[in-house]
Amino acid sequence: MVVVGLMIIMVLGLFTGITDAVSLKVFAYRLTEKIEISVISAFSEVDLEVFSERANISNEQNRDIYLDKDKAKETIKEFLKKNLELDESFRAKKESIIKQNKAVIIDDIRVYNPNELPTVAPNNQKVERTSIYIHLRVPINFKYSEKEYQDIKRLVDLDSFLTSYQ
């Protein structure tokens, strides 16, 4: 009977673990989606001076977009705070999908303009168009995961975003 009891506990633990794993996957999906939308919004920070000189925005094949790097980074931070419901020190508010009281850590934001291409981003992805690379660490606490932070590394470019929409 002890063995049966132990087996029952193991089975229940297994299915609870599966629920936890699915919960983590769904959280990661929602998080990544919010981060991507926040980064894409930074593509509005066009460097107008360079744009007037060089941009060929009407040509789909050679669409050169030069971003104002400082403004783009500020826009990303502003939208991350809004979309992830973070306060000024990047800690989650009550309404946030992040349920930990530690701050979200922005490890890296890199803006790649056309004059710096081609190159390779820190996540080893080739960069061939105007892109933004972001590396965040988001605090998590899932029962069956020892990780304290979920690492999010994404390379986002406007053209891929535009063509991904069906």
Place this chain on the structure above:
Amino acid sequence: MTDLIIFGLIVLALVFGFVIGVEGTTPFFSRTEFDMICSNFLKETMIEKGLDDTSKQELIQELKNEGFEDVKVVAPDSLEWGQEFEFKVEASLKLKETKDYSGAKEIKTRVFVFEENAKAMGLEN
């Protein structure tokens, strides 16, 4: 006889565990479905610089097809390039959940909210 009882208890544990697993994960799969549909229409709003009535009805219908009810959509129908906007979708979903160890079910209504701030990014006129 003892072996039969043990076997029966193990099967019961497996079935109960399976029910917990399915009921425990169904809301998450529904959440993902909800997010994917809303995300697609958010992208449309960003790229087309607004979400017109036809697209709003399509969004509502797609969610209804997945079992969602009382769908409310807040999205601008016209935007300028680079203009910031809020996109919000709220819907409810009825789920059957096990009430107690007797296996009795009850219907619970869960409310799903998809809310994002973004900018219009479409490059075509």
